[in-house]
Amino acid sequence: MSVRRIIKAFSVPGGNLPVLDGVSFSIDRGGFTSLVGPSGCGKTTLIKILAGILPADSGEIAVGHETGNLRGQVAYMPQSDTLLPWRTALGNALIPAQIDHRPRGEAIREARDLLDRFGLSGFEDLYPVELSGGMKQRLALMRTFLSHRDILLLDEPLGALDALTRAHLQDWLVSVWHEMEKTILLVTHDVEEALLLADHVILLSARPACVRNDFAIHIARPRTRSDTSLVQQKEELLQLIYAEERND
Amino acid sequence: MIRVIRRYLATLATLSIVFALWEAGVRLFHVASYILPPPSRIIVVFCTRFPLLLGHASVTLVEVALGMLLGVLGGFALAVLIFYSRTLERALYPLIIASQMIPVFAIAPLLVIWFGYGLWPKVTVAGLIVFFPIVVNTVDGLRSVNEETIDVLRSLNATRPQIFRRVRLPASLPSLLSGLKVGVTLSVVGATIGEWVGAKSGLGYLMIQSNALLRIDLVFAAILMLSLLGLLLFGLVRIMERRLLRWRTPRNQTDRRRTT
Numbered sequence: 001m002s003v004r005r006i007i008k009a010f011s012v013p014g015g016n017l018p019v020l021d022g023v024s025f026s027i028d029r030g031g032f033t034s035l036v037g038p039s040g041c042g043k044t045t046l047i048k049i050l051a052g053i054l055p056a057d058s059g060e061i062a063v064g065h066e067t068g069n070l071r072g073q074v075a076y077m078p079q080s081d082t083l084l085p086w087r088t089a090l091g092n093a094l095i096p097a098q099i100d101h102r103p104r105g106e107a108i109r110e111a112r113d114l115l116d117r118f119g120l121s122g123f124e125d126l127y128p129v130e131l132s133g134g135m136k137q138r139l140a141l142m143r144t145f146l147s148h149r150d151i152l153l154l155d156e157p158l159g160a161l162d163a164l165t166r167a168h169l170q171d172w173l174v175s176v177w178h179e180m181e182k183t184i185l186l187v188t189h190d191v192e193e194a195l196l197l198a199d200h201v202i203l204l205s206a207r208p209a210c211v212r213n214d215f216a217i218h219i220a221r222p223r224t225r226s227d228t229s230l231v232q233q234k235e236e237l238l239q240l241i242y243a244e245e246r247n248d
Numbered sequence: 249m250i251r252v253i254r255r256y257l258a259t260l261a262t263l264s265i266v267f268a269l270w271e272a273g274v275r276l277f278h279v280a281s282y283i284l285p286p287p288s289r290i291i292v293v294f295c296t297r298f299p300l301l302l303g304h305a306s307v308t309l310v311e312v313a314l315g316m317l318l319g320v321l322g323g324f325a326l327a328v329l330i331f332y333s334r335t336l337e338r339a340l341y342p343l344i345i346a347s348q349m350i351p352v353f354a355i356a357p358l359l360v361i362w363f364g365y366g367l368w369p370k371v372t373v374a375g376l377i378v379f380f381p382i383v384v385n386t387v388d389g390l391r392s393v394n395e396e397t398i399d400v401l402r403s404l405n406a407t408r409p410q411i412f413r414r415v416r417l418p419a420s421l422p423s424l425l426s427g428l429k430v431g432v433t434l435s436v437v438g439a440t441i442g443e444w445v446g447a448k449s450g451l452g453y454l455m456i457q458s459n460a461l462l463r464i465d466l467v468f469a470a471i472l473m474l475s476l477l478g479l480l481l482f483g484l485v486r487i488m489e490r491r492l493l494r495w496r497t498p499r500n501q502t503d504r505r506r507t508t
Contacts, residue, residue: 051403072405078396086418086495098414099406127495147404 001050001151001183002026006059008045009208019045021208023059027185027200029150032177034194035187036237037204037212038245043187044079046209047153050185051076063151075147077140079156083128089139090115090124096147111146117176118142134165141173151183158193167225170196174221191237195230196223203237206244213240285465294469300454301473307450309477311367311439315374316432316481322375323382324424330383331390331416344383352376353441360446370442370450377438378431385427389420422496425489432485436478451477 008020019042027033037043048054050061052071060067063074075096083092090111097107115121118138128136137157144152158166158173174197177184188194194201195217203213219230253260267287273279274286281289294301326344330337352373359369393415401411443452451470458466 048399051399053399053402071403074403076400076403078399080394080396082394082397082400084397084415084418086421086493095401095414096404099401099404099410126500127498129495130498130500153403 001029001061001063001185003050004060004062006046006049006061007057008042008049008054009057018208020049020056021210023204023210025202025211025214027183029183030181031200032174032184032198033186033200033202034198035185035202035204036189036191036194036241037209038206038241039189041204041207041244042209043204044155046204047076047155047185047187050074051153070151073149074151074153075144075149076153077144077155077157079159081128081136081140081160083136083140083143085128088125088127089120089131089135092128092139093124093143093146095143100148107146111142114142114146117179119172132165133161134169137161137169138172141176145176145180145182151185153185153187155187156189157186159189166193171222173197191234191241192225192230195219195234195237196225201237203240203244206247212244282462282464285468289465290468290472293465294472297466297469301451301469304449304451304454304470305473305477308370308436308439308443308452308474311370311442311450312374312432312435312477312481314367314371315435315439316378316428317375318371319375319378319431319435320382320428323379323427324386326379327383327386327390327420328412330387341387344380348380352438356442356445359442365446365448369445370439370447373442374435374438377434378428381427381430381434382424383427385423386420389423390416392423393419422493425485425492429482429485429489432481433478436474436481440474 002024003026004024006020006023007018009016009018011017023046035043035046045054049056050070051074052069053076061070063070084095087095090108093111093114094104094107097104097110112124115124118141120135120139120142123131123135128139131139137160141154141157144154158169161169170193177197186194186197198217200216201214202211204210205212217233219227219233223230271286271288274284285293326340330341356369356373359372363369363372397415398411401415406414439450440452440455443450444456447453451474455467455470458464458470
């Protein structure tokens with residue numbers, strides 16, 4: 001997927017607020033890319049444009065040789081809890097199949113097969129209020145994976161979790177990504193998370209955002225949080241972000 | 249059964265105290281039964297005239313049920329229109345709210361002139377009363393959806409009818425049912441008022457007739473029947489609510505909730 005010169009401004013009382021100022025990057029098929037940047041820099045706006053929910057003022061997005069609006073071609077998982085509270089875990093997992101009018105029996109079978117991998121077997125008939133925070137995020141991720149889209153846009157999927165659950169799910173997410181062969185673009189404010197998971201990190205500048213830095217992570221997997229080169233790169237990346245925040 | 253009795257023990261105790269004081273007061277001060285009959289007499293009349301009361305109650309029940317059906321369907325349809333069309337919202341919403349300043353009871357006599365003494369004026373009064381809480385609550389319910397949930401469906405290329413059916417409609421259900429709970433008790437009052445103004449049967453009619461004949465015991469018996477009717481309908485909405493909104497109470501935590 002390649003993104004070229006995306007520009008976006010919001011009209012606010014008293015003028016225009018430029019948010020994205022010519023964002024360009026490309027990500028590899030099957031890769032795991034992290035998008036980091038100072039808070040409020042427009043990461044969520046960018047990912048909504050990529051998901052086809054928000055129109056860009058100008059710029060171009062292409063997947064393979066196709067350009068244009070990506071709506072319906074990528075799966076998007078927003079930051080907040082978007083599970084439907086009146087549906088059971090299984091019912092929530094079936095939403096993409098229902099939207100796409102896929103046969104129900106097959107969709108149920110497919111969802112059941114994934115339950116175990118997502119640590120939800122035995123919980124399929126519970127409602128979201130009955131699930132823990134970590135389970136809810138795994139369920140939302142499972143729903144995203146079941147969308148049959150190759151590209152997954154995840155906006156802070158682990159942001160609202162406690163540190164321990166978060167650490168567990170980070171490791172788990174990497175293994176699921178390996179198995180499922182999806183292309184993932186993960187928005188995060190957590191530099192360590194970006195380095196731990198991704199093979200490619202994109203650093204956005206302060207608002208109005210453009211790509212400030214774009215680099216591959218060559219740390220061997222499985223990675224640990226105490227890996228010396230990871231710790232070192234984390235420090236460097238943090239310095240870059242602090243510099244951005246000071247410029248703001 | 250024992251659990252039900254235990255749950256309503258306090259209510260029953262309060263009622264018993266009130267009735268005991270009432271009974272004692274009436275007997276002590278020799279109040280004429282055409283002014284205030286003792287509760288014992290009301291209960292006797294309620295039992296002996298039960299077939300009569302039941303007959304009138306069934307008329308009122310039909311009026312209320314039809315009124316609620318029309319009020320809910322109309323209110324829901326209008327709420328959906330108001331939600332999806334800004335123009336309609338601007339054109340109608342303020343008027344609907346303003347219309348609530350008109351007491352429905354004031355137009356009940358007009359309805360009798362227009363529709364006669366039959367079923368429809370009462371159905372209309374009951375329906376109009378239910379209509380408002382349904383519209384307001386349903387509009388709020390349709391608006392209550394987390395926008396990012398809609399975003400997920402839109403990113404999957406869901407159509408507007410799909411989003412309505414899968415997200416907005418179920419999301420509006422809790423507030424719709426709250427509106428129904430308010431509406432159902434008021435609609436019983438509405439139908440009764442409709443019957444006061446002009447009717448040939450129904451509990452309201454029975455009350456007016458008995459009042460004119462100074463059969464105050466029968467008036468009270470009709471009031472008792474009316475309360476039971478209201479309770480029954482309220483109970484039905486509660487059951488509906490519990491079945492449809494099961495997902496709101498975590499089953500694995502219900503016990504803990506009860507003790508806190």
